[in-house]
Amino acid sequence: MASFTLHGIPVSRGISIGRAHLLTPAVLDVQHYLVPEERIEAEVKRLQDAIAEVHKELQHLWTELPKDAPTELGAFIDVHVLILSDPMISEAPLDIIRSRHYNAEWALVTQIDELSAQFDEIEDSYLRERKADIQQVAERVLKVLLGTAQLKHPIQESLGEEFKPQMIVVAHDISPADMLAFRDGSFSGFVTDVGGQNSHTAIVARSLDIPAAVGMSQASRLIEQDDWVIIDGDAGVVICNPSQLVLEQYRARQALQVKARKKLQKLKKTPAITKDGTAITLLANIELPEDCAGAMEQGAQGVGLFRSEFLFMGRGHHMPSEDEQFEQYKKAVVAMKGRPVVIRTLDIGADKPLDHVEHNALNPALGLRAIRYCLSEPQIFLTQLRAILRASAFGKVRILIPMLAHAFEIDQSLAMIEQAKAQLRDMRVKFDPAIEIGAMIEIPAAALALPMFVKRMDFLSIGTNDLIQYTLAIDRVDYEVAHLYTPLHPAVLQLIAMTISAGKKAGIDVAVCGEMAGDAKLTRLLLGMGLREFSMHPSQLLQVKQEILNSDLEAVTAQTRKIMRSMEPDAIAEALEALQAM
Incomplete structure (x- = not known):
């Protein structure tokens, strides 16, 4: 080709x-991993056994039909038996396992997808509707397969380095x-x-x-x-x-x-200290408690952003209970062994919707999202706050509120945290009464009204992804305007520098937890602005640490001032290049 x-x-x-x-x-609904050559036939047999099991189930359904059952029910079962016996279901997925090394579930779903696409092109409406029958039969087989999987990825976990x-x-x-x-x-x-x-x-x-x-x-x-x-x-x-x-x-x-x-990898245990002896805090961003192992492995000094919304996503209409959330937060706190864990409250909306929430806003990025959603659903918010507070009894926890812009939003959030504390006191449940509360600075209005924030909050965290999006009026997901999205726009740089400066003046911590924090090309620029706390994905920590170790703060700060004085993109790019070469 x-x-x-x-x-x-x-x-x-x-x-x-x-x-x-x-x-x-559909492929996303099942596990997907590659099967090594020596396990191919065992995987083929696993799918064959599952198909045989479903044959038995259908036969049992047929024999158990009441005498007065509608004839359509029997015909329905007969159709499913025929579908299950068709080589397109019983043989083709086996070929996929052998040729592509897919696990059984993945091979089956891949084949069903291909069949479904063919049915969509059929003009006859009756035949086109039979696609649903094929999918229902596949679901039966998948249920049996999922019941035979002993581990999340039984084959994948057993692979050595030689099989990548x-x-x-x-x-x-x-x-x-x-x-x-x-x-x-x-x-x-x-x-x-x-x-x-x-x-x-x-x-x-x-x-x-x-x-x-x-x-x-x-x-x-x-x-x-x-x-x-x-x-x-x-x-x-x-x-x-x-x-x-x-x-x-x-x-x-x-x-x-x-x-x-x-x-x-040799830098894992090296402290993040600049050439002139200034210690920098490097934290990790995580989505799930299991990410803490990677954070610890890469030498993170804590979790600067636990994106709690990932506990709520992909669950249909089922919201996680307070106990379920508590267990997940506690797991992360315990895993970090006394290091701080910043848990951001539910940040949904825009490109991170919940399954059960209707998405009818004309512009979700400007609609009911993050703290706006939480304040409109006080019971969901209180449930989460109680779970976070309960986890604070097991280690250092901080609460981070996203997308704040108004004084009343800050005050309502703080009031609800106090209400959650009162509820736990009534139930005699332990928590950290002095837990620190922080605000995400990700809306230009927040960056321009910092006195309102430093007066009420214990710390600030700059969410550069949304701050850039809202400052430049660019949807960061829209590829047609994505080339206009830049962290180096003078307005963006000014807002970040203002926030860092305001926090320093007020004596409160300021972190950057957006993508800029993990971009090693921007590390010296942020250091020169006065940033001393970076939070990023664990995989980015060592590259950023290397930049910190090679940076002289006095020289970096002087060059950063030149960048901040410029309004021309070419001049900023040139000065940034000089900063990188220092």
Whole structure:
């Protein structure tokens, strides 16, 4: 097949080489991992056994039908038996396991997706509706398969270093909740048609330290299943079906990058101290308690942002209970062994909706999201606050409130925290009565009204992703305007510097927990602004630490002042380059 190149937006550095996996929503509902050669036939048998089990179930249903049951019920079961016996269901997924090394669940869903697409093209409405029957039969088989899975990823967890899956996700788009499906490391790169520098696909790709390119427009249509793909994450380029020469060149570059990353690992236990002896705090951003292990491994001094909304997503209409939330928060607090854990209250809306919440706002990014949603749903908010407070009895916890802009929002939030405390006192439940409360500075109005915040709050955390989005009036998920999104716009830099300065003057901590904190190219700029607390994904910690260790604060601060005085993009870029070369 002819080679071709696509150009998009570079969002996560590095090079990835692998086979394309075209993603459809149904595939996300099951586990996906690659099966090593020696386990292929065992996996084939697992699917065959599941199909045989469903045959028995259907037979039992037939024999148990009451005598007065409608004849349609029997016919319905007969149709399902026929579908289950069809080679397209009973044989084709087995071929997928053998040829692509997919696990049984994934192979079945992949086949069902292909069949469903064929049924969608049928003109006859009756035959087209039979797609639902096929999906129902597949669901029965999946239930049996899921019951036989002993671990989350039984095969994947047993693999050694010599078996490294090299599969690249190609999709139109991937939602934040769906991105959680890729945390196991089954994939080595992401390519999406849409998205920008700070879309959630981009953020998660960077956090997983996986090369990615977004805003590719037609990638999911042009790239075919199992095509060889190279992602050049540094350039935002995707090469499909490369020549052998190009493949060898990129493999050589990839090997050099792997070597450089191994070198960084030596900095894990080195304190983050500048050349002139100033200690910098490096914290981790996490989505789930399980991320704490990676944070500790990379030498994080605490959790600067626990995105609690990921506990609420992908659950249908079922909200996590207070006890369930408490257990998750407690797990993170205990895992961090006395280090601080900043838990951000529920931040949903815009590109992170909950399944049971209607999304009818004309512009969700400007609608009922984050603290606005929480204040409109006081029982949900109180439940979460009680769970967080209960976890504070087990270690150092701080509460972070997102998207505050008005004094009354701050006051109502603080009042609800006091109400949650009173409820726990009445129940004689322990918590930290002196727990610190912080505000996210991510709306320009908040950055321009800082006295209102420093007067009421114990600490501030700058959410640069939304701050840039709202300051520049750019939807960070929209690839058509993504090229206009930049952290180096003079207005953005001024708002960040103002916030850091106001916090310093008031004697309260200020952190940056947005993507800027994890971008090593911007580390010295933030240091020069006076930032002393960075929070990022664990995978970014060592690169940022390396920049800190090589920085002289006095020289960095002087060069940063030049950048802050400039309003011209070219001059800012040139001064930033000089800052990097120091």
